[in-house]
Amino acid sequence: MKSKSKGGFSGSLGFILVAAGSAVGVGNIWRFPYLAAQDGGGVFLMIYLLLVLTFGFTLLTTDIAIGRRTKQKALTAFGSINSKWDFLGKLTFLIPIIIMTYYGVIGGWVLKYVTVYLSGNKSQATQSDYFTSFISSKVSPIVFMLIFMAVTVFIVYFGVEKGIERFSKMVMPGLIIMIAGIAIFSLTLRYTDTCGVERTGMQGLMLYLKPDFTGMTFSKFLKILLDAMSQLFFSLSVSMGIMITYGSYVKKDVNLSRSIKYIELFDTGVALLAGIMVIPAVYVFYGTQGMTSGPGLMFISLPRVFAAMGSIGTIIGLVFFLMVTFATLTSSISIMETLVANFMDLFHMSRKKTSLIMGIVFSAASVVICLGYNVFYFKLPLPNGQSAQLLDLMDYVSNSFLMPLISFLTCVFIGWVVKPKWIVEEMEASGDKFTRKKLYSVMVRYVAPIIMAALFFQSTGIL
Ligand code: PHE
Secondary structure, rough: OOOOOOOOOOOOHHHHHHHHHHOOOOHHHHHHHHHHOOOOHHHHHHHHHHHHHHHHHHHHHHHHHHHHHHHHOOHHHHHHHOOOHHHHHHHHHHHHHHHHHHHHHHHHHHHHHHHHHHOHHHHHHHHHHHHHHHHHHHHHHHHHHHHHHHHHHHHHOHHHHHHHHHHHHHHHHHHHHHHHHHHHHHOOOEEEEOOOOEEEEEHHHHHHEOOOOOOOOOOHHHHHHHHHHHHHHHHOOOOOOOOHHHHHOOOOOOOHHHHHHHHHHHHHHHHHHHHHHHHHHHHHHHHHHHHOOOOHHHHHHHHHHHHHHHOHHHHHHHHHHHHHHHHHHHHHHHHHHHHHHHHHHOOOOOOOHHHHHHHHHHHHHHHHHHHHHOOOOEEEEEOOOOOOOOHHHHHEEEEEEEEHHHHHHHHHHHHHHHHHHHHHHHHHHOOOOOOOOHHHHHHHHHHHHHHHHHEEEEEEOOO
């Protein structure tokens, strides 16, 4: 099939930064630190690192190699290898469709907090109901979401090299500098609370890094394992067609094996640094109780931490939310690009026209999601025991339910139908050695399918 969406990355640096841009997002900056804090610090870190080097590597390699070898986007890649497996492309393509309906909404929330710190009035965000009353208001979340979506579409509109690659090359290095800067600052903090107890940033760091085995049981260990696994999917942007699409833009002479190592390193490095930035700061001012889960950590606890820092808190808060905005933008761009590239091929339309249409369609869908906190408010119990609104429901269906299923099917397809050799050949197509070849074959055939099936059944509530 002839692809209409020509164009690609200029070289391996462009590819690494764009793929890392997709991978590094809110998942690294708020989800990872809070999971680490809740799951016994160093225990979670060790498990996570091990999983990145085995599962993360396997899934990332599979996606990128499929993309480059078939030169097809997610929707048609599987069918072009074996027509019986065409359904898997369609199933995979559902994920960016679902995620794009709510990712811009979260982007809008982050943008709103940038304006809070820009206005200098940081204490307003410390009131207990500030976040909830903002997201449940009717107009403001929609306005911020629309601005965020407009920027996303604007960059995708200019194409792979001139839009996405140029933007990622600009913001990714800056992101690392900002995050490292705040992390170092976090370690220097100290604070004496009203009971006269002094807490320091270094103590917070120990809390984060030291493995805490107290009360560890087998079932607790299993829970940590599952937490780490689902974090890994989300964080590496795998099994959602994005890395297949990006893989299709990579030139044949690029050393894939080495590029994948850098992408893993980038994503995991930012997550680890985010922990060093967030955990000591929250611990110093609020002790261990400050580590609430979910959006609460980023939108409620951290603003209080910035307020407690005094005047420098305004600057730190501004830099922090700007950084999160950029990280969220590069991720949002990767979802939008996957949608645009696939629809361009499907309807034989130009990039510019497709970008605009997608922008309008998904902005409209995002409006509905915004209204999920007022007009369409409901509380739905999920199999994992939490109760969900519209946004959480979309998130659950895509990340907890569909992603393990797609990973399972992809591993079965590659491991048993196509055979790992097909991927290995592509990994070595540039003339470089694929050093983790053996590990890859074992993982994709045996280990990954079993674990993915377990994760899938767990999300349905059967396990
Ligand atoms: N990988 C991103 C993160 O860690 C999230 C993401 C999900 C990006 C889906 C693109 C698509 O935050």
